[in-house]
Amino acid sequence: MDTNLLGTQVIAQIGIVVRDIEKTSQAYADFFGVDNPGWSLTAAADAAQTEYRGQRTEARAKLAFFRLGSLQLELIEPDEHPSTWREYLDEHGEGPHHIAFIIEGMKEKVMTLERSRMPLLQKGEYTGGRYAYIDALKPLKMIIELLENDR
Template sequence: MDQYKTLVELLEREEPQVNTDRQNEKSEQEPLLGTDTVTQMAIVVRDIESTADAYCKLLGVDRSSIIQSGPGEMTKIEFRGQPTEAKAKFMFIKTPLIELELIEPDDASPSIWREHLNTKGEGIHHIAFVVKNIREKIGMLERMGYPVIQKGSFWNGRGEYAYIDTTSMYKVVIELLEKYEN
C-alpha cells in the first residue's frame, strides 16, 4: 500500500468497537504519562498532496488544509539541542478515534522528520499524547533514559511539543503535546 506509506489492516469484529469514557474505570496502575489516550499518529511523507488524497479517499473525508510551519521566532524549535527552522508542511485528518498527521519535511531544514525520511523512508513517525505538565513529563522520561530529540512551540505559540526517543522500548517516537489555555 505504497500510497498510504504504511500497511493497512482490515479487521472485522463480532462486537462493534465503541469509544468509551475510561476515566470512570479503576485501574491499579496509573498511566505513565497521565493519559492512556493516543491522540495522534503521524506519517512522514515525500509528497503530502498525493498521500492526503489517498487517505481522504480511503476514509471518505474531505481534505483539510495543508499548513506550513510557522516562523522560527514563534516555533522556537530545537533539533538535537540546536536551533532550527524545521520547515515542513502538515495536514491533520480527523477520524472518530485518532487524528492522522501527515508531515512533508523541507529538504534544506534539519528536523526529526527530515532525519526519519532520510534514514528510514516514508512511514509512521510517532504517536502523540496530550499531557499536562509537559516539562515534568519530559524530565521523568529523560531520567528513564529517553532523551528529547526535538522540541518547540505550536498552536501559534500557545502550546509546546517534544519528541522523545522511546524507540528502544516502544519501537516508535513518542510525542508529548500540551496546549495552554491562556
C-alpha cells in the same frame, strides 16, 4: 503497576512522514471518503522556537490533519533543514513517525522520560501550545510526541 509516565493512556494522534503531502493527503481523503483537509506550514523558527537535538533549527514542515473519530492522523512533509521528521524520512523512508499524547506539565514529563532513558529529540511551540518528540525507539520501538495545549 500504578505508575503511568504520561498520566494518560489515550493515543491522540498518529504521525506519518511523507515526501508529497498533496498526493498523500488526497490518497487518504479518497481512502476514508472525506474531504481533503489541505495542508498548512509550521511557523518559522523564531515563532516556533524549534530545537532539534539541543540545537536551534530552521526546520519547517507541511502538515495535514485528518480527524478520525477520537484519533487524529497527521501527515508531515519536512523541509530540508535538520529535524526529527527529516532524519526519519531520510533513514526509514515514508511511514509512521510517532504516536502522540495530550499531556499536562511538559517540563516534568520530559524530565521523567529522560530519566527513563527516553531523551528529548525535538521541541517547539505552536499556536496554543507546545510539543516535544521523545526518542522511545529502543524501549517502545516508536517516537513519542507530547502535546501540551494552553488552557
